[in-house]
Amino acid sequence: MAISKFTTVYAGHIDFPDHGQDATPANERRFTNDQLAGVFEKSEAIAQTMDRLGYDMMWMAEHHFQYEGYECIPNILMLAVHLCHVTRNIKIGCGFNITPMWHPLRLAEDFAVADILTKGRTVFGVGRGYHTREVETFGAPMIDGEANRELFEEQVEIIMKAFNNETFSHKGKHYTLPPNVPYRGYDLKELSLVPRPVNMPVECWQPIVSANPRGLDFMVRHNIKGAVGGGAATMQAGPIQGYMDAAHRAGKNWKLGENLTIGIHFMVGKTKEAALKALKPLYEEHAKMFAPLGFVPGLTPAQVAAVAQRGGWEAAGVPPVEHYVNLGSWFAGSPQDLVERLKKIEEDYPGMELMSLSPPLTTPKDLMLEQFQIVAEEVMPHFRKPAMRDAAK
Numbered sequence: 001m002a003i004s005k006f007t008t009v010y011a012g013h014i015d016f017p018d019h020g021q022d023a024t025p026a027n028e029r030r031f032t033n034d035q036l037a038g039v040f041e042k043s044e045a046i047a048q049t050m051d052r053l054g055y056d057m058m059w060m061a062e063h064h065f066q067y068e069g070y071e072c073i074p075n076i077l078m079l080a081v082h083l084c085h086v087t088r089n090i091k092i093g094c095g096f097n098i099t100p101m102w103h104p105l106r107l108a109e110d111f112a113v114a115d116i117l118t119k120g121r122t123v124f125g126v127g128r129g130y131h132t133r134e135v136e137t138f139g140a141p142m143i144d145g146e147a148n149r150e151l152f153e154e155q156v157e158i159i160m161k162a163f164n165n166e167t168f169s170h171k172g173k174h175y176t177l178p179p180n181v182p183y184r185g186y187d188l189k190e191l192s193l194v195p196r197p198v199n200m201p202v203e204c205w206q207p208i209v210s211a212n213p214r215g216l217d218f219m220v221r222h223n224i225k226g227a228v229g230g231g232a233a234t235m236q237a238g239p240i241q242g243y244m245d246a247a248h249r250a251g252k253n254w255k256l257g258e259n260l261t262i263g264i265h266f267m268v269g270k271t272k273e274a275a276l277k278a279l280k281p282l283y284e285e286h287a288k289m290f291a292p293l294g295f296v297p298g299l300t301p302a303q304v305a306a307v308a309q310r311g312g313w314e315a316a317g318v319p320p321v322e323h324y325v326n327l328g329s330w331f332a333g334s335p336q337d338l339v340e341r342l343k344k345i346e347e348d349y350p351g352m353e354l355m356s357l358s359p360p361l362t363t364p365k366d367l368m369l370e371q372f373q374i375v376a377e378e379v380m381p382h383f384r385k386p387a388m389r390d391a392a393k
Contacts, residue, residue, distance in 0.1 A: 001255065001353050003346045003383045007057035008372070009095055009263060009358040010046050012039045012073035016362050020281030021313045026288040029068040039072045042365050043079060044086060049369050051087035053376035057123060058083075059095030059227075059356070064134045070289050070361060077114045077122065084118035092118070095227065096127030096207060100140035100148060104155040105177070105193065108162040112197045120199035126159070126206050126224070128152045130293055150174075153218055160222050162193040163202050208260075211242035220246045225259040227356065229329060240349060257349025263356040266331040268338055268374050275332035276321065278367070282360040283321035283330065284313070289361060330360075335378035342383065355383075 014035055018024055047058050060079060063071035073079060080092035097107055114122040128148055129135040135142035142148055154172045161168040167190040170177040178188040206219055208226040216239070219226060228239050240257060247254040265286070269275035287296050291307040298319060299307070306316035314320075324330040331341060342355060357375060359368045 001258065001351050003342060003352060003355050004385075005056040005354040006375070006380055006383075007055065007059055007093065007261070007354060007356045008046075008050065009059040009061065009356060010043060010368075011061040011071045011361060012043070012063065013362050014038055014042070014069040014072065015364045016069065016285070019362060020284040021288070021307075022311050023281075023285070025308055025310060026068055026070075026285075026292075027308065031067060031069045036067065036069060036072050040079065040082075043073070044083065045365060046368060046372075047083040047087050047090060047092065050372055051090040053372060054380070055090055055372070055376070056354070057091040057093050059093040059125075061095055062098050062101075063131065064101075065137065068289075077110045080122045081114050081117050084121045089121075091121045091123050093123040093205065094125035095205065096125040098129040098135065099126045099152050099155045099159075100129055100135055100142070101138040102155070104158040104175070105162060105191075107155075108159045108193055109195075111202075112163075112193065112195045115197040115199055115202075116195060124202050124204045126152075126156055126204065130295070149215070156218075156222060156224075162191075163197055163200070166196075167192050208239040208243065211238045213242065213246065216242050216246035217249065219243070220250045220252065223259075225261075228260055228262050244351075255351030258351025260349070260352055261354040261356045262345060262349075262352070263358060264331050265329070265360045266338065266357050266371070267359065268333065268335050268371060268379075270334065272333040272337065275334070276325070279325075279330070279332045279360070280321050282363055283324070285362040286360050287318070335374055338375070338379050339382045342379070346383075 014031060015038070043060065050058050060073050060076040061071055062074065062076050064074050066072055076094050076097065080094065083092050094111075099107065111122065111124050129142055132142045135148070140148070140151060151174055154174050157172070158170050158175060158177065161170060169190050178191045181188055201223065203225070204222070205225045205227055208216070208219075208228045220243070226239065226243055240260060243260060244254055244256050244258070247258075265283075267275045267279040267282070269278060287307050290296050291299055291304045296307075300317075303316050303318045306313055306318055321330060321332070325332050331338060333341070345352065345355070359371050363371075
């Protein structure tokens with residue numbers, strides 16, 4: 001195997017009027033409904049551009065209540081159906097449906113409908129969530145991480161039963177399906193998902209944020225593929241090696257990197273210096289959003305507090321973008337630099353086929369489209385045979 005497929009993640013950010021540590025603090029941002037709804041036109045432009053350029057997939061993320069403008073797509077299955085109808089080949093990935101915010105059978109039904117209407121171009125994905133405002137508002141646990149994991153695992157068990165069996169039943173801590181009720185003259189004992197997906201087995205993805213053997217064993221048991229962050233802490237010594245170890249425990253001879261993708265925030269430019277200059281305010285906007293949620297590794301509580309304020313980050317010791325570029329979780333450089341970086345990943349993880357390259361959250365639409373064009377023209381050809389490149393045109 002070798003890297004041959006390319007995707008991106010568009011979590012649904014609007015085009016911001018300002019960026020970076022000296023711009024509006026994250027918690028002070030508020031936009032109009034028309035501005036927030038602009039993500040649908042933006043997602044359409046991204047999907048159509050990537051489809052034309054021969055990308056394999058575009059991931060979107062389910063999020064709710066974000067008047068701040070960072071992640072504004074509440075139903076990716078509905079949007080996936082639309083995007084598949086205005087494109088020709090690209091697949092639309094659910095990255096990810098936050099399962100604790102759903103009844104598992106409603107999620108299974110909705111995906112099955114999307115699978116049929118898009119002729120298999122919608123890719124399923126499940127996640128546990130990370131925004132308390134979202135998950136707890138929908139009545140599911142988020143602050144209690146163990147309760148969240150327990151609920152998620154039972155829900156995924158139900159979804160897989162519904163996908164893979166003509167009839168099914170389930171008894172667990174949170175769900176008894178079907179309920180013990182009479183129906184039209186008989187006692188209800190089993191259910192059938194109507195419709196079931198027609199493209200079987202269902203390809204399913206989940207984010208991997210640690211090397212917890214319990215979580216990795218669960219994924220492998222259900223043949224769930226994994227999306228891994230690109231930082232040094234999440235490379236071979238962590239989840240990638242752990243996922244392969246879990247596969248081997250289950251008797252599956254998967255190669256290192258097989259059924260996984262690495263996600264990298266990137267910016268390409270004529271030089272590394274030019275790319276870093278463009279990346280800096282976008283990284284700072286990313287940190288404003290994610291540091292309070294624990295997704296900017298290595299920050300102290302004082303540094304997280306500093307990120308919530310205008311300016312003064314250097315005095316507080318907040319790491320600059322160069323720190324994360326050096327770690328490998330972010331990328332800035334020329335197209336040839338990116339080719340070399342991906343060739344090294346290909347060498348390190350011989351089972352990996354899919355590479356996820358994402359302009360950072362809040363990257364303006366025009367810059368996103370420009371970045372996708374550069375990657376398609378100057379990076380992707382190094383990883384595809386001529387026949388594959390011709391088929392993508």
